[in-house]
Amino acid sequence: xxxxKSDRGDMSTNVxxxxxxxxxxxxxxQDQKAVSSLNGHGSHAxxxxxxxQLESHRGCVNCLQWNSDGSLLASGSDDLxxxxxxPYKKSPIVVMPTxxxxxxxxxxxxPGSGDRQLLTGAEDREVRxxxxxxxxxxxxWSCSHGRVKRIATSPQQPHLYWSAAEDGCIxxxxxxxxxxxxxDGGGGGGGxxxxxxxxxxxxxxxxxxxxxxxxxxxxxxxAVGALDAxxxxxxxxxxxxxxxxxxxxxxxxPSCVAHFAPGHVSNTQTRKVRRRSFRSxxxxxxxxxxxxxxxxxxxxxxxxxxxxxxxxxxxLSYSMDGVSASSSSPSxxxxxxxxxxxxAFRLPPLSRHRPSRGVWCTSERSDVEExxxxxxxxxxxxxxxxxxxxxxxxxxxxxxxxxxSLCPNWHVLYSNRAIAYYNRKWDGDVYASLRDTELALxxxxxxxxxxxxxxxxxxxxxxxxxxxxxxxxxxxxxPDDKEFYGKxxxxxxxxxxxxxxxxxxxxxxNGERRHTTLWEVTRQTSADDYIARYCGHSNMHTDxxxxxxxxxxxxxxxxxxxxxxxxxxxxxxxxxxRVLRGDAxxxxxxxxxxxxxxxxTSGIENVVRLWxxxxxxxxxxxxxxxxxxxxxEEVSASNQRRMQMDVYEVMRGYECGPTGSTNIxxxxxxxxxxxxxxxxxxxxxxxxxxxxxxxxxV
Numbered sequence: 001x002x003x004x005k006s007d008r009g010d011m012s013t014n015v016x017x018x019x020x021x022x023x024x025x026x027x028x029x030q031d032q033k034a035v036s037s038l039n040g041h042g043s044h045a046x047x048x049x050x051x052x053q054l055e056s057h058r059g060c061v062n063c064l065q066w067n068s069d070g071s072l073l074a075s076g077s078d079d080l081x082x083x084x085x086x087p088y089k090k091s092p093i094v095v096m097p098t099x100x101x102x103x104x105x106x107x108x109x110x111p112g113s114g115d116r117q118l119l120t121g122a123e124d125r126e127v128r129x130x131x132x133x134x135x136x137x138x139x140x141w142s143c144s145h146g147r148v149k150r151i152a153t154s155p156q157q158p159h160l161y162w163s164a165a166e167d168g169c170i171x172x173x174x175x176x177x178x179x180x181x182x183x184d185g186g187g188g189g190g191g192x193x194x195x196x197x198x199x200x201x202x203x204x205x206x207x208x209x210x211x212x213x214x215x216x217x218x219x220x221x222x223a224v225g226a227l228d229a230x231x232x233x234x235x236x237x238x239x240x241x242x243x244x245x246x247x248x249x250x251x252x253x254p255s256c257v258a259h260f261a262p263g264h265v266s267n268t269q270t271r272k273v274r275r276r277s278f279r280s281x282x283x284x285x286x287x288x289x290x291x292x293x294x295x296x297x298x299x300x301x302x303x304x305x306x307x308x309x310x311x312x313x314x315x316l317s318y319s320m321d322g323v324s325a326s327s328s329s330p331s332x333x334x335x336x337x338x339x340x341x342x343x344a345f346r347l348p349p350l351s352r353h354r355p356s357r358g359v360w361c362t363s364e365r366s367d368v369e370e371x372x373x374x375x376x377x378x379x380x381x382x383x384x385x386x387x388x389x390x391x392x393x394x395x396x397x398x399x400x401x402x403x404x405s406l407c408p409n410w411h412v413l414y415s416n417r418a419i420a421y422y423n424r425k426w427d428g429d430v431y432a433s434l435r436d437t438e439l440a441l442x443x444x445x446x447x448x449x450x451x452x453x454x455x456x457x458x459x460x461x462x463x464x465x466x467x468x469x470x471x472x473x474x475x476x477x478x479p480d481d482k483e484f485y486g487k488x489x490x491x492x493x494x495x496x497x498x499x500x501x502x503x504x505x506x507x508x509x510n511g512e513r514r515h516t517t518l519w520e521v522t523r524q525t526s527a528d529d530y531i532a533r534y535c536g537h538s539n540m541h542t543d544x545x546x547x548x549x550x551x552x553x554x555x556x557x558x559x560x561x562x563x564x565x566x567x568x569x570x571x572x573x574x575x576x577x578r579v580l581r582g583d584a585x586x587x588x589x590x591x592x593x594x595x596x597x598x599x600x601t602s603g604i605e606n607v608v609r610l611w612x613x614x615x616x617x618x619x620x621x622x623x624x625x626x627x628x629x630x631x632x633e634e635v636s637a638s639n640q641r642r643m644q645m646d647v648y649e650v651m652r653g654y655e656c657g658p659t660g661s662t663n664i665x666x667x668x669x670x671x672x673x674x675x676x677x678x679x680x681x682x683x684x685x686x687x688x689x690x691x692x693x694x695x696x697x698v
Contacts, residue, residue, distance in 0.1 A: 044597040045556035045568050046577045049614035050627045053607045054085050056092045060103070061602035062544055064591040067109045068155070073591075073600055074118060075608055076104030082120055084132060087598070087610060096135045100124050105544060106151040110175065112158035117175075119161055121148030127163050129175065142181045143171055143192040145244075149544065150211045156219040162196065168207035169244050170197035170224055172236075195244045197234055199226055202253060204515025210543055211285050217292035221257070221309070225283030230524055231260040231297050233309065253519070260295065260307045261527035263315030264431035264461070284545045290552040294531075298547035301643060302427055304534040304559050306571070315529040316435055318466050368410050377407040384416060393424035394633045401573040411443035415450040422457060426535060426640045430460050446477055455488060464496050534569040536576050536636035537561035538643055546590045551597065558599070560587030563639055565629055566601055566611075576636065579629035582609055 059078030066073055072093070073085040082104065084094040098104060102123025110117035110129070117138075118130045127148055129139040146166030153161050163171045171194045173179065182192050199207035208227040215221035220236045238255045259266075265281065285298040288309070295307045307313075370378075384399030400417035407413065418436035421429040434457040440450045451474050458467035471492070475485050516524075538561050539545050547559035550568070556577065558568045566587055568578035583603035591600045599611040629635055 041551070041553060041555060041597070044613040045550050045558070045570075047613040047616065048568065048578055048580060048599060048611045050580070051610050051612050052090050053609045054083075054087070054090055054092070055607050056083055056095060057081070057606040057608075059606055060604050061606060061608055062103060062105050062588060063107050064589045064600050064602055064608065065107050065109060066591060066594055066600070067115045068111070068594060070593045070595045070598070072109075072115055073608070074107045074109060075602065076107040076120055076122075077606065078103045079606075080104065080122075082107055082118060082130065084118070085608070087593075087600070090610070094132055094135055096130060096132065098122070098128055098130065099137045099140075100126060100128065102147070105147065105149050106163075108151045108153050108161065110158070110161075111153050111155040119151050119153070121151045121163055121165075123147045125165065127151065127161075127173075139175075139179070141171075141173060141179055143173075143194060144169065146208065149209070152212050152214045152222075154214045154216070154219040162212060162214065162222065164209035164212040164224065166208040166210075166227075167244065168199040168203070168209055168226075169195045170209055170212055170222065172196040172241055193243050194241045196236065196239050196241055197222070197224060197255070198242075198244050199224075199232075200244070202517045202520040203228070206515065210283055213286045213288050213295075215288050215292040215309070216290060221292065223286045223288065223295055223309075225286045225297065227280075227282045229261045229265045229281040229283065229299060229302070230527055231283055231286055231295065231307070232256055233258045233260070233295075256523070258309075258312055259523045259527040260297065260305075260530070261315075261524065262299070262302070262305055262428055262431070262533070263435075263529040264428050265302075266315050266525055266527040266529075267317070267461075282543055284539060284543050285547055287546075287548050289549050289554045294554075296547055296549060296557060298539060298545055298559055300539045300543060300545070302539070304537070304547045304557065304569075305530040306532040306534075306557075307528065308531050312528040313531060315527065316431070316438060318463075368407070370410075370412075373407055373410055377403045377410070377413075380406070381413060381416070384420075388416070388420055391423075392633070393420045394636060396420040397424070398573075398575045401575055405573045409443060411440040411447060411450070414440035414443070415447060415453065418450070418453050418457075422453065422460075427643065428533065428535075430457050432533065433457050434461065448478060448481075451477070452484065459488075459492060459495060462495070462499060464492055464499060467492055532571065532574055534559070534567075534574055534576075536569075536579075536632070536639060537565070537567040538563055538639035540643055542586055542588055545586075545588050548590045548592060550592045550599070552594075558590045558592075560590055560601065560603060561639060562586050562642065563635065564603070565635065566590065566599075576632055579632050579635060580611065581627040581629055 054073075054075070057075065057077040057079055059080075061075050061077050063076040064073060070087075073087045074082060075085065076082050076098075080098055080100050080103075082096045082098050083092050084096070085091070086093050096118075098120050100120065100122040102125075104120050104122045106119075106121040108119040109115055110119060116132050118132055119127060120130065121127045125142060125144045125146060125148060127141040127144075128137050130136065131138050141163075144163065144165035144167055146168070148163050148165045150164040151161055152164075159174055159176050161173055161175065163173075165171070171192075173194050179192075179194075197209075199209060203226070206227070209224060210227060211225040213223045215223075222234045222236055224232045224234065226232070234255050235257050236255070281302060282300040283297055284300050285296075287296045288294070289296070293308065293310050295309050297305045297307065299305060380399050380403035384396045384403065387393075387395035387399060397417055397420045400413050400420065403410075404413045404417070414436045418433040418440065421433035421436065434454065437450050437454040437457060440447060441454070444450070451470075455467055455470055455474065458464070458470065471485065471488060474481075478484075534547075534557055537559050539559070541562045545560050547557060549571075550556045550558055555571055556568055557571050558566055560582065561567055564581060564583040564585055564587060566578075566580040566582040567576060568580075569575060570577050582601045583605050585604035587601055587603040589600070589602040593599070597613050600608055601611065602608045
């Protein structure tokens with residue numbers, strides 16, 4: 001047998017080549033490799049279309065899971081039943097009463113059970129084990145003192161399962177052992193000795209676990225999402241089950257390998273800018289890719305982020321003469337030029353920017369001259385410039401990102417994308433712009449426009465000391481540019497005065513961390529940064545919203561949204577490639593088939609919808625049920641306005657409805673919302689707002 005390699009030395013990503021090579025393969029593992037190479041191919045995600053739905057539930061469908069070979073699909077619902085489906089016949093095989101008394105939030109097939117056992121976790125704080133063939137419950141665990149939001153299993157350890165609950169605990173239980181729940185031992189979290197991870201001693205008594213994931217290759221790695229922006233990665237080899245406790249832990253936690261958070265969230269100064277939006281952040285879903293090297297995170301109130309779990313990336317920060325600028329006192333009169341500039345991340349490795357098709361820029365890491373740039377890259381740049389000239393910031397970002405994926409070592413692309421991010425002003429855009437300016441300056445250190453753009457980013461992020469010192473450096477490089485220097489210096493001085501007044505008025509007390517230990521605060525401020533982010537969807541009104549890799553290849557990423565749409569992004573560029581209408585209200589669940597290109601989704605409606613690639617140029621959906629959303633950029637912008645709406649607009653009666661339209665004075669309420677906002681209007685049009693913050697210690 002033989003197989004053809006691409007010019008990069010690895011297996012070709014061309015679909016035709018993969019299929020053609022199968023006729024020469026004689027081993028099963030090679031055929032499986034071909035199937036994995038095809039499943040989740042980028043071309044599949046770009047052609048997803050509606051193929052049907054599964055109907056039998058009588059309430060919101062909150063969770064989905066495929067079995068290992070994709071022949072069965074399990075779902076859990078508010079109607080307190082779990083259903084095992086035949087996805088190909090689109091019919092239920094088993095409709096199983098679970099015995100739960102609250103909404104079901106998680107379902108999992110037990111590995112190694114021959115798909116005869118199912119785990120469910122629910123709002124009633126219980127985890128239940130069911131025999132599918134007998135349609136009965138065989139074991140009940142009532143250890144948690146909060147809603148059970150997620151259950152995880154691992155084929156490498158088929159007799160264990162882990163649960164994440166809103167009492168702040170990750171529990172590990174053995175299915176081979178009979179279990180009787182013990183009374184509360186006084187710690188406030190239950191008396192059972194099965195708590196593997198407890199966030200309360202380091203994060204405070206109001207800590208909650210929202211989700212977890214087990215690394216599919218290294219099952220000792222557990223990623224935990226909580227009621228904050230930080231995803232914690234633990235090493236289970238140094239953990240031992242214990243009882244829950246509320247006593248503060250003043251020592252370091254050696255089992256916590258890393259904290260992950262977007263750099264603009266973890267930075268102490270830039271976090272103050274975000275806090276003005278009055279929005280709390282929470283992690284609603286975490287997922288590893290097929291080889292465990294990347295972690296996908298859906299952040300409520302923000303975007304979807306991708307982290308590297310092998311080579312951790314520090315957040316962007318600066319040091320001046322060896323002293324962190326963010327910890328020094330602002331003083332424009334005594335500021336000195338920056339002698340040491342330390343962006344705490346590097347240019348992405350070339351392997352991160354493999355083009356999905358077409359052209360590869362083969363220059364070395366150093367900057368390339370324009371004459372050596374491939375024509376396709378120049379064309380994308382010009383198209384991006386046209387979008388920028390028309391103030392289509394998102395369109396410009398898409399074009400520049402596509403060009404960067406083909407030629408990742410041309411500084412102009414990073415610099416142009418930086419100014420597009422800066423002008424778009426979505427959450428995290430200014431920090432993304434700052435990252436791009438640093439990448440551009442690593443390729444071309446004295447590019448004038450890029451230096452100016454970095455200064456503007458620093459000023460908008462309230463990093464005024466750094467901005468002042470880089471301004472002095474700029475003056476040394478371009479002494480004749482007195483106009484920009486003088487104008488920007490006056491803006492900085494005005495911003496510094498406003499910052500000092502704000503600090504004096506509000507004080508320096510950080511209410512967000514009043515119950516957090518010093519070790520946890522240190523880890524949060526030094527959290528590892530993302531390698532990519534995906535924007536456009538809205539994640540505000542439910543705390544079970546998922547984001548997942550589409551297939552083992554992971555060429556694309558998908559997430560549900562508050563506007564009822566399914567958003568699909570290209571992983572390499574972050575570009576939005578597909579938006580599909582998945583629910584009349586909100587899409588929560590996104591689960592890709594393990595073997596073939598088939599997507600299952602669900603949300604507030606009582607149905608499960610199925611999606612698969614359509615033939616190029618074919619019908620996307622049945623007549624009369626068109627589900628492809630054409631105005632992608634408009635929908636994305638509407639979602640960002642929804643998330644950026646401040647509390648005072650809500651109090652005046654303005655709230656985005658579930659379809660993206662404005663709901664003035666109506667009733668907008670979802671029992672899963674966190675926080676839940678209920679808006680009532682009087683006859684005269686005056687709005688009375690009742691904001692109930694569920695599960696938040698405010």
